[in-house]
Amino acid sequence: MHPRVLEVTQRLVERSRPTRERYLAMIRAAASDGPQRGKLQCANFAHGVAGCGSSTDKQRLRLMDQANVAIVSSYNDMLSAHQPYEHYPELIKQALREIGSVGQFAGGVPAMCDGVTQGEAGMELSLASREVIAMSTAVALSHNMFDAALLLGICDKIIPGLMIGALRFGHLPMIFVPGGPMPSGISNKEKARVRQAFAEGKATREELLESEMKSYHSPGTCTFYGTANTNQVVMEVMGLHLPGSSFVNPYTPLRDELTREAARQVTRITHQGGNFMPLGEIVDEKSIVNSVVALSATGGSTNHTLHIPAIAQAAGIQLTWDDMAEISAVTPTLAQVYPNGKADVNHFHAAGGVNFMVHTLLEAGLLHEDVNTIMGRGLSRYLQEPFLVDGKLEWRTGRAESLDEDILRPASRPFNEEGGLRVMQGNLGRGVMKVSAVAPNHQVVEAPARVFHDQSELAAAFKAGELERDFVAVVRFQGPKALGMPELHKLTPYLGVLQDRGFKVALVTDGRMSGASGKVPAAIHLCPEAIDGGPLAKVCDDDLIRVDGRTGELKILVPADEWMARQAVEAPQGTGVGCGRELFAFMRGAMSTAESGASAFTSSLEALK
Numbered sequence: 001m002h003p004r005v006l007e008v009t010q011r012l013v014e015r016s017r018p019t020r021e022r023y024l025a026m027i028r029a030a031a032s033d034g035p036q037r038g039k040l041q042c043a044n045f046a047h048g049v050a051g052c053g054s055s056t057d058k059q060r061l062r063l064m065d066q067a068n069v070a071i072v073s074s075y076n077d078m079l080s081a082h083q084p085y086e087h088y089p090e091l092i093k094q095a096l097r098e099i100g101s102v103g104q105f106a107g108g109v110p111a112m113c114d115g116v117t118q119g120e121a122g123m124e125l126s127l128a129s130r131e132v133i134a135m136s137t138a139v140a141l142s143h144n145m146f147d148a149a150l151l152l153g154i155c156d157k158i159i160p161g162l163m164i165g166a167l168r169f170g171h172l173p174m175i176f177v178p179g180g181p182m183p184s185g186i187s188n189k190e191k192a193r194v195r196q197a198f199a200e201g202k203a204t205r206e207e208l209l210e211s212e213m214k215s216y217h218s219p220g221t222c223t224f225y226g227t228a229n230t231n232q233v234v235m236e237v238m239g240l241h242l243p244g245s246s247f248v249n250p251y252t253p254l255r256d257e258l259t260r261e262a263a264r265q266v267t268r269i270t271h272q273g274g275n276f277m278p279l280g281e282i283v284d285e286k287s288i289v290n291s292v293v294a295l296s297a298t299g300g301s302t303n304h305t306l307h308i309p310a311i312a313q314a315a316g317i318q319l320t321w322d323d324m325a326e327i328s329a330v331t332p333t334l335a336q337v338y339p340n341g342k343a344d345v346n347h348f349h350a351a352g353g354v355n356f357m358v359h360t361l362l363e364a365g366l367l368h369e370d371v372n373t374i375m376g377r378g379l380s381r382y383l384q385e386p387f388l389v390d391g392k393l394e395w396r397t398g399r400a401e402s403l404d405e406d407i408l409r410p411a412s413r414p415f416n417e418e419g420g421l422r423v424m425q426g427n428l429g430r431g432v433m434k435v436s437a438v439a440p441n442h443q444v445v446e447a448p449a450r451v452f453h454d455q456s457e458l459a460a461a462f463k464a465g466e467l468e469r470d471f472v473a474v475v476r477f478q479g480p481k482a483l484g485m486p487e488l489h490k491l492t493p494y495l496g497v498l499q500d501r502g503f504k505v506a507l508v509t510d511g512r513m514s515g516a517s518g519k520v521p522a523a524i525h526l527c528p529e530a531i532d533g534g535p536l537a538k539v540c541d542d543d544l545i546r547v548d549g550r551t552g553e554l555k556i557l558v559p560a561d562e563w564m565a566r567q568a569v570e571a572p573q574g575t576g577v578g579c580g581r582e583l584f585a586f587m588r589g590a591m592s593t594a595e596s597g598a599s600a601f602t603s604s605l606e607a608l609k
């Protein structure tokens with residue numbers, strides 16, 4: 001094992017010891033030898049089976065020797081990625097019936113498509129929806145009828161929300177069931193080119209729509225390496241998906257057979273199945289470290305600097321940005337998938353995908369092998385990949401070398417010696433930057449500030465020709481407590497055009513960017529946020545700011561006495577109303593700092609004795 005990865009893991013174990021011990025005590029007390037439903041009173045049990053459409057299922061549920069599997073699904077037609085889940089419950093129930101078990105649809109969870117809401121009012125609900133998903137998962141599982149669960153979710157906040165909710169039922173065995181990416185459309189690079197052309201008035205709206213519809217064209221996850229596809233890699237490397245299953249396209253025979261196999265496999269790891277392996281014993285310090293290694297090796301979404309700490313907290317583990325940056329510093333970048341390159345996730349999968357990545361990272365001593373997974377002990381099981389031969393699932397050892405080194409490389413010949421996740425810090429606070437998608441000559445910007453309180457103000461300034469210069473865009477009052485921490489990805493085309501015109505531009509914000517954002521250096525997730533006494537609230541136009549993506553320095557170059565005397569400006573009024581945002585005000589007020597996951601649950605989890 002790499003000494004630095006070992007050191008971070010050990011530090012994480014020590015730091016987490018009190019809360020991890022409490023967590024393990026809770027889930028071990030909740031686990032019971034017999035099926036959960038066996039502990040219910042007759043009336044409760046009768047209500048729990050009354051809805052069973054099949055007398056066979058109902059009869060089986062009365063017997064205690066077969067598993068009852070909860071299905072928790074985030075199906076809706078809004079997310080192309082989640083549309084394939086429409087037919088999963090029936091597929092799963094049938095697969096369970098064939099082995100004498102039962103599947104019950106325990107509950108749905110909401111899912112927001114960040115692509116539909118990007119730049120719109122709805123985006124201000126996006127991060128809060130993670131917490132709603134976590135609570136909805138708890139509502140579904142709180143029926144306590146279940147011996148295991150299958151969790152159907154893919155996109156941005158949905159996997160983190162499902163994980164946070166499910167971990168509070170960590171005494172149950174669970175498997176996450178992916179849906180796979182849509183087939184490749186026009187390249188993400190071409191999509192971005194048309195967007196920038198439109199931003200410059202060189203492409204019509206019809207040409208833009210044509211391009212977007214050719215990029216996002218059918219059910220399945222969008223093919224860029226954003227938060228959704230980063231979720232897939234993280235879940236598989238944490239041993240919570242079937243091996244090699246993340247990027248098998250939807251509506252294919254192999255995809256359906258993998259869904260059936262997930263149903264069969266989850267019954268094998270129940271008490272009744274004889275190889276009991278609950279979720280809370282899989283998600284431990286080593287698997288959390290493995291998730292950060294996978295994030296770093298693939299240039300994954302900056303959103304995971306919020307989601308992985310929030311997920312870890314739900315399992316009693318206290319992960320920090322310094323842990324993540326230290327792991328990133330020793331983890332080579334092995335994949336170049338848009339926005340970190342031209343390829344998309346279908347190409348990544350074809351070049352060797354997660355299997356090859358696990359192989360080369362294990363070989364390099366960067367992943368913990370001695371971990372629990374849904375397949376049993378040992379991450380080496382994830383060197384297997386699935387094939388459908390004469391209708392039967394067959395597991396074969398994946399490739400030991402990449403099929404395309406323009407997309408995926410071995411740890412011995414990486415694209416970059418480090419993972420490109422930087423902690424940014426200085427007199428403007430602490431934040432993060434992903435430099436893996438920023439060209440080296442753009443990673444350091446020292447320029448006058450231009451302050452905005454809303455991303456639409458920047459768009460207007462661009463269209464008015466006011467931004468044709470070197471500048472650092474400071475977009476403030478976007479943090480979790482202020483506005484729900486929206487993604488500001490709609491700024492990418494404008495800032496990208498200015499960068500392409502040769503200007504040195506950077507973004508500094510207490511908000512977020514999308515996992516699909518990339519080429520412009522952005523110090524994001526600033527803590528403390530402007531509304532919470534953060535120094536961003538004192539920045540004025542034309543203040544000189546240095547954003548150094550190489551060293552992590554984030555500094556306002558104003559004389560110390562003047563800076564000390566500066567007064568913070570007030571947050572803009574009248575925000576957070578309309579489009580249901582006012583319903584989430586209580587949650588925004590409860591959200592922790594970005595470094596603690598911007599979680600509404602941090603304080604209640606910390607209060608657990």
Ligand SMILES: O=C(O)[C@H](O)[C@@H](O)[C@H](O)[C@H](O)COP(=O)(O)O
Pocket residue numbers: 113114115116118156225226227228301303487489513514515516
């Ligand atoms: O974090 C992410 O990956 C993004 O939130 C992504 O899910 C979102 O949908 C982008 O907005 C899509 O990219 P475009 O907006 O460029 O299509």
Ligand code: SF4
Pocket residue numbers: 078079080081082112113114115116155156220221222226228
């Ligand atoms: S990847 Fe983003 S845009 Fe695509 S379906 Fe998921 S949330 Fe929507």
